[in-house]
Amino acid sequence: MQTERAKRMDSAGEEAPLNSPELPWNQLYLKRRTESRIQLRRRVCFTGPTAASVTGVLAILILAAGRVSGSDLVHVPSSVNCTEGQDCILSCTFYYTTGGWDEKSSVIWRRAETLCIVHGYRDNRDQLAHQLSQYVSRTSLFDSELQRGNASLLLRRVREEDAGEYKCTVYALRRFGSGLTEVVVVPAPPTTAPDHVTVPSSDWRGLGALLPLLALCVIASLCVGL
Known part of the structure; x- marks a missing residue:
């Protein structure tokens, strides 16, 4: 059932x-x-x-x-012409969003051939303890521009040995990227000799005022001779 x-x-x-x-x-x-x-x-x-x-x-x-790849994070020109003896800016910009730069972010410029440090920046200040001696007192970043995604390097008094490839590496937004740019040093234009300087002609009106005095001197000398 x-x-x-x-x-x-x-x-x-x-x-x-x-x-x-x-x-x-x-x-x-x-x-x-x-x-x-x-x-x-x-x-x-x-x-x-x-x-x-x-x-x-x-x-x-x-x-x-x-994730943003290195080629998308950092942008640099392929080359830059710098005149010997003058200051030059090596451009380097990176992808930026509001609040993306903090004390943990950093920028390192290196010589690409040797990876030696040209300029370092971290903890919101320059890090130059391991800077190449040839760049001492000749490099700086634009600190206020880092908040806008500008990590360009100012190179002062460009020398012939400064020519070569430079690598800009940026660590920001929990990402990093780098780019290569070549510095081409252009010789300074030769200094030309100044044009021949001509002495301005005398003012004949002032000379005319002296003629009576000269005449008196001539007459006086004749009288003495007599």
Whole structure:
């Protein structure tokens, strides 16, 4: 009789619910056990190793989407002409957003051939302990412009040995990038000799005022001779 009630369908053609008093205890136990296994499998699918792998992939994708490559972060011209003996600006700009520059951000200018430091900046001040001796007291950044994405270098009194490639590296916005620019030293234009200086002619009107006095002197000398 219990078997017949267990197989009985409700009026809608579906099986009776699990808590129906018409189901025998053994059928009720089996159905609840089956449902528990299904729920357990679902939890494993979303919280097991597969979920960890999916989370890791998503994290990588998010980081990749938010990252700016070095070529996109820093922009420098391919070359700059600097006149020997004069000051020159080596342009370097970087991708900037409001609040993106802080004390942890830094700028390093190096000679690309040797990677020796030309100028360093960190903690909102110059870092020149390891600066090449040939650049001492000859380089500076525009501190106020760093907040606007400008890391250009001012090179004073350009010399012939300053020619070569320079690397501008910026660490900001939790990203970093660099760019190469070549400094071409142009000889200073030769200094030309000044034009021949002509002495202005005398004022004949002033000389005319002296003629009577000269005449008197001549007459006096003649009288003495007599």
